[in-house]
Amino acid sequence: MTQTETSSAYGALASPEAITAGLGEVGYISTPDISMAVYLAQNLRKPILIEGPAGVGKTDLARSLAEWLDVPLDRLQCYEGLDESKALYEWKYGKQLLYTQILKDRLNEVLGEGDLSALTGKLGDFEDLFFSEQFLEPRPLLRAMQQTKGSVLLIDEVDKADEAFEAFLLEVLSDYQVTVPELGTIFAQVPPIVVLTSNAVRELGDALKRRCLHLHIGFPDAARERAIVGARVPGIEASLLKQLVAFVQALREEDLRKQPSIAETVDWARALTLLHVEALGEETVRQTLNVLLKYESDIAALENKVGSLARAAASAP
Amino acid sequence: MSATRTLTDFIRALRSAEVQVSPAEAIDAAGAMRLVGYADRTALKSALRPALAKSEAEAEAFDRLFDLYFARQASAPRPQNSDADRDQTAPPQDMLELAQSGDEAAIQAAMERAGQASGVQDIRFSTQTAYFAQKMLKQLGVEQMEAKLLEALQARTPEGEAEAGEMIAARRDMLMRARAYAEAQFDVFGQGATEAFREDVLTSKPISALDLADLKRMRALVEKVAKRLAVKHSRRRRNRSTGQLDVRATLRANAGLGGVPFRLHWKQKKRDKAKIVVICDVSSSVARYVRFLLLLLHSLGDVIPELRAFAFSSRLGEVTDELDSDQFEGVMERILRQHGMGSTDYGQALWDLKTSYPDIIDRRTSVIILGDGRSNYGDPRMDLFKEICARAKRVIWLSPEPESMWGTGDSVLPRYRTHAHAMGRISTLTDLERTLDRVLALYD
Numbered sequence: 001m002t003q004t005e006t007s008s009a010y011g012a013l014a015s016p017e018a019i020t021a022g023l024g025e026v027g028y029i030s031t032p033d034i035s036m037a038v039y040l041a042q043n044l045r046k047p048i049l050i051e052g053p054a055g056v057g058k059t060d061l062a063r064s065l066a067e068w069l070d071v072p073l074d075r076l077q078c079y080e081g082l083d084e085s086k087a088l089y090e091w092k093y094g095k096q097l098l099y100t101q102i103l104k105d106r107l108n109e110v111l112g113e114g115d116l117s118a119l120t121g122k123l124g125d126f127e128d129l130f131f132s133e134q135f136l137e138p139r140p141l142l143r144a145m146q147q148t149k150g151s152v153l154l155i156d157e158v159d160k161a162d163e164a165f166e167a168f169l170l171e172v173l174s175d176y177q178v179t180v181p182e183l184g185t186i187f188a189q190v191p192p193i194v195v196l197t198s199n200a201v202r203e204l205g206d207a208l209k210r211r212c213l214h215l216h217i218g219f220p221d222a223a224r225e226r227a228i229v230g231a232r233v234p235g236i237e238a239s240l241l242k243q244l245v246a247f248v249q250a251l252r253e254e255d256l257r258k259q260p261s262i263a264e265t266v267d268w269a270r271a272l273t274l275l276h277v278e279a280l281g282e283e284t285v286r287q288t289l290n291v292l293l294k295y296e297s298d299i300a301a302l303e304n305k306v307g308s309l310a311r312a313a314a315s316a317p
Numbered sequence: 318m319s320a321t322r323t324l325t326d327f328i329r330a331l332r333s334a335e336v337q338v339s340p341a342e343a344i345d346a347a348g349a350m351r352l353v354g355y356a357d358r359t360a361l362k363s364a365l366r367p368a369l370a371k372s373e374a375e376a377e378a379f380d381r382l383f384d385l386y387f388a389r390q391a392s393a394p395r396p397q398n399s400d401a402d403r404d405q406t407a408p409p410q411d412m413l414e415l416a417q418s419g420d421e422a423a424i425q426a427a428m429e430r431a432g433q434a435s436g437v438q439d440i441r442f443s444t445q446t447a448y449f450a451q452k453m454l455k456q457l458g459v460e461q462m463e464a465k466l467l468e469a470l471q472a473r474t475p476e477g478e479a480e481a482g483e484m485i486a487a488r489r490d491m492l493m494r495a496r497a498y499a500e501a502q503f504d505v506f507g508q509g510a511t512e513a514f515r516e517d518v519l520t521s522k523p524i525s526a527l528d529l530a531d532l533k534r535m536r537a538l539v540e541k542v543a544k545r546l547a548v549k550h551s552r553r554r555r556n557r558s559t560g561q562l563d564v565r566a567t568l569r570a571n572a573g574l575g576g577v578p579f580r581l582h583w584k585q586k587k588r589d590k591a592k593i594v595v596i597c598d599v600s601s602s603v604a605r606y607v608r609f610l611l612l613l614l615h616s617l618g619d620v621i622p623e624l625r626a627f628a629f630s631s632r633l634g635e636v637t638d639e640l641d642s643d644q645f646e647g648v649m650e651r652i653l654r655q656h657g658m659g660s661t662d663y664g665q666a667l668w669d670l671k672t673s674y675p676d677i678i679d680r681r682t683s684v685i686i687l688g689d690g691r692s693n694y695g696d697p698r699m700d701l702f703k704e705i706c707a708r709a710k711r712v713i714w715l716s717p718e719p720e721s722m723w724g725t726g727d728s729v730l731p732r733y734r735t736h737a738h739a740m741g742r743i744s745t746l747t748d749l750e751r752t753l754d755r756v757l758a759l760y761d
Contacts, residue, residue, distance in 0.1 A: 016353075016360070036353070036363040044348050044368075051373070093579050203548040210339055213367035216376055 010150060010193065012069055013042045028057070028064035029220075029227040037215040038065065038193075047173050047194035049158075049212035054199055055261030056217045057228075062154035062195040072147055074192070075154045076140040078161035084168060088178055090137045096130050131182040141172055142180075145188040153192040159202050166208050173211050220262060222249050228262055233269045243280040244269055247313035251292065254302065260292040268292050285310045320355055321347065327386050329438065331369060334378045334509025338369055345369075358387055378509065385505050412458045413465075416487035428498045431456035437499055440507045441514075449502070450495035457491060516541075523744045524606055525717070535746070539609060542750045543616030550591075550620050550757040589681045589710075591760040592623040596670070598688030599628045599653055600661045606717045606743060608649045610687055613749055615640050615648075620757065625677060628652050631659035633669035661691060663729070664698035671701055678705055683756045684712045687743075690723070690730035697729045699736070706736040711759060714740040715752060 012022055016035040023030045038061075041048045050058045066073035076087055114122075138146060144153040158166065172178055176188040196212060198204060220228065225245045230236065248265045260268075268291045277284050285306055293299050302309075324347060328338050338346075345368040353364040362383050370379035415427055432438075435452035466484045469477040516538055519531060527535060566582035595614060597607040607628070614624060618641070626636045634656050639648045670677070678684065684705060690697075706712045714737045716723065716730060723730040734740045743749055 032359065033363045033366070036360065037367045040349050040352065040364060040367060043352050044345055046345065048367070049371075093574055097574055097577065206337075209371040210342060212371075213345070214371045214376075215367050216373055 010042050010069060013039060015039065022068045023061075023064050026064045026068045027231045028060060028068075029224055029231060030061075031220075031224065034061065034215065034217065037213055041193060041213055044213070045191060047196055047212045048215055049196045049198065049204070049209065050215045050217055051198045051200055052217035053219070053259070053261055055263035056219060057262055058197040058217055059154065059156055061217075062152050062197075065193060065195070066152040069150070069152070071149060072151045073154060074140040074144040074147070074151055075156060077156045078158050078165070080160060080162060082161045082165055086139060087141050087165070087168075088139050089142045089180055090139065091131070092135045092137050096135055099130070133183070136180070136183070142178055142186065144192040144194075145172075145176065145178055145186055147192065148189050150190040151192045153194045155194065155196045157199060158196045158208075159198040159200060159204060163205060166205050170207060170211065173208070219252055219259070222246065225249070225262060225265060229266055229269045232266045233273060236269055236273050237278065240272065240278060240280065241269070243313050244272060247280060247285070247309060248292065250309050250313060251302075254305070256293070256298045256301070257295045258293070258298065264292050264294075280310055280314045282307045282310045320350065324350060326438065327382070328369070330382050330386055330505045331379065333441075333506050334382060335513055336370060336375045336378050336509075342369055342371075361387075382505060385501075412462045412491060413484055413487045415457070416490050417483070424494065427457060428453070428494060431495070432498055432502065437502045438506050440499065440503045441510045442507060443500070443503055443511065445507075446496055446499040446503060449499040450492060453495040453499065454488075454492060457495075459488065459491070462488065520746045520750075524609055524746065525744070535609070536612070538746065539612050540616050542746060543613055546617060546750065546753055546757060547620045549754070550761060589760050590623065591621045591683075591757060592679075592681045593621050593683050593685065593756065594625045594627070594677060594709075595685045595687065596627045596629070596633070596666070597686075598630065598661060598663075598666075599657045600630045601657075602691070603687065603689055603717055604649075604653060604657065606715075607652075607687055609746065609749060610685075610715075610743075611636075611640060611649065611652075612645055613753065615645050617753070625674075627666075627670065627674075628656040629661075629666035629669070630657055631662045631665055632656070633666040633673070635674070660693050661688075662695045663688070663690065663692040664696040664701070667698045667701040667705070671704075678709050680708065680710055682709045683759060684709045685715065685752070685756065686712070686737075687715045687717075689716055689718050689728065690714075690733055691727045692729055694727050697732060699732060702733055703736050706738070711739075711756065712737045713752065713756065715743045716740065717743060719744075 013019055016032065016039045019035040019038050020030045020032070023035070037048050040046065050061065052058055062075075063073060136142075140153065144151050155169070158169070173194060176191040177185050179185045219225075222245055225248070226241055229241060229245060245265065248260055248268070252259050268288060271288050271291050272284070275284070275288070289299055289302070289306065293302070325343070328343055328346070331338050346365050349364040349368045350361065353360045355361065362380075365383070366376060366379055370376040415424060418424070431453040432449075434456045435449060437449045437453065440446070440449055462484055466481055466488075469481040469484065471477075515534070519527075519534060519538055520542075522531070561584040563582045563584045567578055567580070568576065570580050570582055571578050593614075595610065597603070597610065599607050611626065614621070614626065618624070624637065624640070626640050627633050628636045636652050636656070639652060714730070714733060718728070718730075719742055722728065723734070730740065741748070741752065743752065
């Protein structure tokens with residue numbers, strides 16, 4: 001594979017600034033750190049491992065990248081018990097079976113008469129036919145390797161998969177190739193941009209971490225959060241936007257079981273615009289707090305503070 | 318200093334702060350550095366971070382060291398500076414001249430050179446700054462100056478006196494600078510190592526010998542231990558198959574394929590969820606150990622799905638809810654106030670457990686008892702203890718006393734020992750970690 005091929009597919013990733021601007025076009029508000037990681041991933045040919053709390057836009061980064069670059073997004077959702085046949089490839093058993101049935105009826109016709117060894121030889125030819133690409137069902141990893149114009153491969157929540165699967169990923173991630181025993185090794189035509197995400201359910205193995213660039217996305221600061229909500233909820237009033245972001249930012253300072261993340265802020269902003277709220281008031285906040293906080297105990301803990309928090313947010317500069 | 322040298326030194330500083338950097342990652346970092354260049358510090362920082370720091374803790378150490386290290390770099394004269402060029406080729410100039418020149422850049426450059434030559438990057442402890450400062454002064458030519466100083470003093474003339482005074486001032490000035498430089502180097506290269514050393518000492522220090530200052534640090538340490546245990550035991554392992562075909566599952570999975578068993582399913586072994594009951598003697602002799610055990614269990618909350626904690630001196634009471642609160646501050650004091658009064662009575666405590674919580678121990682339960690087994694000559698209720706041991710998955714008795722003390726005076730430990738699955742002494746945090754590690758391993 002040549003350098004020109006790759007650069008044509010990902011040519012837009014010319015500099016961190018270009019990445020920030022490009023992601024902005026598709027509604028993803030990036031930071032210098034995020035853009036730099038993407039830039040390095042492309043130029044050093046390394047996967048990015050993104051860690052951070054749920055709902056801060058880890059998965060969205062991959063989706064936005066694919067949308068902006070106009071390449072397919074191959075997504076592999078990890079879970080306990082995920083194995084090669086779900087991640088890499090599977091033989092189309094049903095189809096194979098169907099063909100066998102057809103073959104069975106016409107076995108005599110096809111094979112004809114002859115001694116046993118000649119017949120076995122003929123049968124052997126059919127076997128190769130059964131284990132060819134025609135009967136191969138590509139799963140996300142294999143599909144990403146087969147894309148001819150590049151792709152974004154998203155391996156989501158890799159911490160949920162077993163350790164054995166993690167080890168299996170190493171071949172894909174370091175050499176951009178997969179091995180199908182019956183067919184041989186398949187190399188990526190254009191190496192995909194690989195994004196792995198993790199919610200830190202368990203610590204990932206060192207081998208995997210060392211092969212990736214590490215990016216931590218935390219909760220955004222007020223300015224970035226305003227930009228994100230503004231991009232996601234187009235019709236929102238500027239004053240309300242400012243107030244609700246100030247409120248959420250203050251909320252994250254509180255001692256909560258689950259802090260509200262950007263996804264919740266966006267949901268809340270949507271809810272407030274739907275209710276035609278113009279300015280944040282204590283009553284409105286109280287009624288819609290369940291959009292932001294997902295635990296009853298958190299809502300109860302804030303019972304007495306909602307008023308002062310809302311007032312502080314409403315008078316935020 | 319070349320860019321590569323800068324980077325390798327920086328990586329060395331990172332390693333000393335417990336950021337594991339492999340050669341492959343160093344190569345990545347060099348690649349990243351080549352891509353973004355050296356001029357823009359912010360860009361360089363965000364380019365090196367993903368290549369070198371692979372966890373949040375590492376990223377924190379990275380940020381701290383990057384600022385320290387490259388702030389120093391920025392203040393050092395750049396090679397393109399003509400002054401610096403001259404300095405690099407010139408032999409070490411006269412120290413007095415240097416000190417009096419007032420040329421900050423030249424002095425800084427000389428310090429850098431002297432620091433390099435005296436290996437100040439090997440600094441590990443803050444107490445070494447004086448040593449390295451002396452070494453640097455030697456590199457700067459302090460010996461020649463001292464010889465001259467002696468001459469000037471021996472001349473016993475007013476000019477000699479004045480000259481000597483100047484030299485003494487210059488020497489003091491340079492020593493201060495060298496110390497400051499060595500301290501800055503310690504911040505970059507040594508602090509992480511010192512911290513690690515301190516923690517090492519603390520984890521193996523007997524809990525009874527900890528003083529108040531240590532206790533604060535211990536808190537952070539216990540949390541570290543808890544995290545380590547949590548990581549180890551929350552790793553889900555694929556259930557081992559027992560090698561028996563699960564016929565029903567296999568048929569169901571292959572129903573769509575005409576019942577031809579393409580995909581086989583094996584019977585899986587079920588794993589027990591960890592269920593731990595801790596019973597703590599909170600009389601004054603043991604209270605200190607209880608604090609650490611409870612703190613550790615408190616921090617381990619996420620790994621142990623079912624944890625019940627009890628405290629007793631004479632009567633036994635449940636303290637699970639206390640442990641569940643988000644703040645550990647004050648919990649121990651509350652427990653002591655509620656359960657710490659009265660003389661220790663193990664028999665009564667066992668009886669209370671049986672009557673108030675009859676169903677608490679089943680075959681999935683591991684019981685950890687922390688106490689010295691000194692029951693004030695009361696009935697140890699061996700029958701009740703035997704019953705617990707027969708019913709539980711495992712009963713582990715931890716005693717703060719050394720084995721030679723077991724059975725002396727009113728201690729009935731040897732009698733309990735015949736029934737418990739294991740009995741051991743805890744004296745350090747490491748002991749606690751090891752014990753819990755073993756218990757949790759039962760449920761992996």
